[in-house]
Amino acid sequence: MGLDRLKIRASVGRAGNDKVSDTRFPYRERLTWSTEKVNLGMSSSGGINASGNLLYEGQAYNPNIGWEIEEKRNIGLDITFLKSINLTVDYFNNLRHDILLRRNSVSGAAGFQQNPYQNYGKVSNKGLDASFDATHAFGNAKIGLRGTFTLAKNRILEMDEVPREMAYQNLTGTRIGQVDAWIAERLYTEDDFDITTNPTTGASSYSLKTSLPQLGVGFGAVRPGNIKYKDLNGDGVIDNNDWTRDVPGVETTVPQIIYGFGLNFEYKGFYLSPFFQGAAAASTYMSPTVMLPFAESDPQTTSAKAFAQDRWTVDNPNQNALLPRLELTPNSNDNRRSSWWLRDASFLRLKNVEIGYNISEKALSRANIKGLRIYILGQNLAVWDHIKFWDPEQSDNVGNYPIQRTYNIGMNLTF
Numbered sequence: 001m002g003l004d005r006l007k008i009r010a011s012v013g014r015a016g017n018d019k020v021s022d023t024r025f026p027y028r029e030r031l032t033w034s035t036e037k038v039n040l041g042m043s044s045s046g047g048i049n050a051s052g053n054l055l056y057e058g059q060a061y062n063p064n065i066g067w068e069i070e071e072k073r074n075i076g077l078d079i080t081f082l083k084s085i086n087l088t089v090d091y092f093n094n095l096r097h098d099i100l101l102r103r104n105s106v107s108g109a110a111g112f113q114q115n116p117y118q119n120y121g122k123v124s125n126k127g128l129d130a131s132f133d134a135t136h137a138f139g140n141a142k143i144g145l146r147g148t149f150t151l152a153k154n155r156i157l158e159m160d161e162v163p164r165e166m167a168y169q170n171l172t173g174t175r176i177g178q179v180d181a182w183i184a185e186r187l188y189t190e191d192d193f194d195i196t197t198n199p200t201t202g203a204s205s206y207s208l209k210t211s212l213p214q215l216g217v218g219f220g221a222v223r224p225g226n227i228k229y230k231d232l233n234g235d236g237v238i239d240n241n242d243w244t245r246d247v248p249g250v251e252t253t254v255p256q257i258i259y260g261f262g263l264n265f266e267y268k269g270f271y272l273s274p275f276f277q278g279a280a281a282a283s284t285y286m287s288p289t290v291m292l293p294f295a296e297s298d299p300q301t302t303s304a305k306a307f308a309q310d311r312w313t314v315d316n317p318n319q320n321a322l323l324p325r326l327e328l329t330p331n332s333n334d335n336r337r338s339s340w341w342l343r344d345a346s347f348l349r350l351k352n353v354e355i356g357y358n359i360s361e362k363a364l365s366r367a368n369i370k371g372l373r374i375y376i377l378g379q380n381l382a383v384w385d386h387i388k389f390w391d392p393e394q395s396d397n398v399g400n401y402p403i404q405r406t407y408n409i410g411m412n413l414t415f
Contacts, residue, residue, distance in 0.1 A: 005080035009090075012074075016067040020100040026117055027065040032058030060116045068119070071095045085134040092129065097122045104160050121159050123176065127152035140268050147261035166233060168244040177254035179283055180245045182238075183230040184340035187312055187319055190224045213238050220332040225312040225325025227334050247339050255279035255345070269360065274353040284345040284387065288335045292323065347385035347392040353378050371414035379406045 020026070034054040076090040099121030106115045133146040154176050161172045171178070193206040206223045208214055213231040215222065216239030222228075232242045262275035311323035324334050334340075356375030364372055380403050385392040394400045 002082040003079070004083055005078065007078040009076040009078070010074065011072070013072045015070045015072060017070065018067050020065075020068050020119075021117070023059075026059075026100070027062050028059070029057065029061035030059035031055050032113075056113060058113055060112055062116055062118070064119075065100065065117060066098060066119055068096060068100060069098045071097070084136055085132070087132045088130065090129040092125075092127055094125045095122070096125065099123065099159075101159060104162050118160075122157040123154055124157055125152060125154040142264075142266045144264035145261070146264075147259070149257075149259045151257050153256055166241050166244075168232065168246050171245065174245050175252045175254075177252035178245050179247055179250050179253060179285065179342060180243055180337065181247050181250070181285075181342060182243045182336065182338040183232070183247060184227050184338045185230050186228050187317075187321075187324055188222055188224050188226050188228050189317065192228070193224065215333065216240070218332055222331075222333050223325065224314070225317065226331065227324050227338060227340050229338065243337070247342065250339065250342050251281045251283045251345075253283060253285070253345070255282035257281045260351075269358045270356070271358065272353075272355050275351045276348060277351045278346070278348040279392075280346040282345040283342050284392065285337065286341045286343060286387075286389070288341055289330075291341065292326070292330075292335060344386040345392050347383055347387075349380065349384075349393075350382040351380065353381060369413060369415060371412070373412040375410050375412075377408040377410065379404075379408075381405060 032055070034056060036053075038054055071094065073093045074090055076088065079087045098119035100117055100119055101121045102115045103118050103120065104115060106112065128149070128151045130149045131147065133144065135142065135144040137143075156172055156174055156176065159172055161170060164170050169180070192209060192212055194209055195204055195206055197204050206221075208222070213229075213236050216237045218240075219238060229238045229242060231238055232244055235241070257280040258278075259280070260275065260277040262273065265272045308323065308326065310321055312318055312321045312325050324340070325331075327334075354375055354377045356373055359372040359374075361370050364370070383392065390400070391403050393403065
């Protein structure tokens with residue numbers, strides 16, 4: 001079968017991380033002057049109503065703070081066959097524990113100004129790393145392939161979270177970067193409302209039918225074209241009990257799959273070398289304050305006309321429109337974190353392509369030059385993704401400088 005090498009590896013180890021806090025001495029007590037003044041009841045001259053600042057314990061002394069620990073377990077396989085194909089595969093199962101975090105379950109009655117830090121958090125991380133390379137020569141041509149693949153899934157096992165009333169809102173048991181959102185079922189239609197018309201002005205008013213979940217405090221008024229959310233707890237009210245960290249079909253904001261692959265092709269001094277990279281199993285959030293026109297007072301932070309054209313309208317009540325009904329003032333129902341604004345963040349990018357020609361030493365011998373390479377290099381040439389409005393490796397925050405597409409022409413001389 002042409003198997004040239006087979007190596008099985010396994011390792012178990014422990015690593016420490018002392019970069020556990022932004023504070024230089026997180027274990028030391030820290031005293032802080034209050035910004036508010038209090039009445040001391042007297043003054044240096046014997047008067048009253050003098051005031052002064054208080055000195056209080058801003059951070060409690062904790063000599064038990066230590067390093068974060070990671071237990072690492074790995075099993076790997078190295079294979080070479082046909083004398084030109086190399087494959088490496090590693091399975092890892094790591095456990096990070098003693099992660100420094102605040103003890104959220106400590107009651108305020110304990111008297112701490114801020115809840116104390118403790119090495120308490122625990123996260124598991126399991127996955128697969130793989131890489132391969134292969135080369136083959138035929139005649140004056142040579143071709144090479146290379147690639148990498150990483151799959152990693154983590155889980156928050158312990159973070160001292162105060163359990164929420166709705167279990168689907170807890171962080172414990174979810175993944176780092178887990179998305180939380182209200183689940184958008186669809187856009188409201190006229191059939192969802194009891195509509196009355198003012199005989200004098202002709203203006204229509206809309207009232208949700210009693211058979212539908214009503215909107216709780218902070219959601220504002222809705223009309224046809226606004227986003228309809230799922231009543232997760234079934235109490236007949238859409239409120240802060242109805243967002244979830246378990247949004248169907250939505251991944252974390254941290255890609256679980258990272259990969260890359262490239263090609264090297266050479267023929268009589270000419271060469272071509274493209275490289276692709278990508279990510280999968282990830283989601284991104286398109287902030288409605290950026291997407292919705294008039295959602296912010298600053299027009300530079302809201303969407304362009306091209307976005308606004310793809311919207312729900314009375315004349316075109318498209319349930320698959322990019323934007324819901326547009327309002328002249330921010331709509332608190334639509335302008336919130338929901339699955340309507342979540343997108344698949346998977347992408348494939350043509351990271352770079354280099355085309356060049358190597359002039360042989362023999363052809364350059366009269367000029368005492370050992371080698372000459374002339375090349376053209378292009379970077380960030382294309383990307384295929386599901387977002388379209390900005391680069392998938394950037395968030396939608398206003399002011400991000402876009403990733404540049406660049407071209408370089410160069411020459412390397414070797415004397």
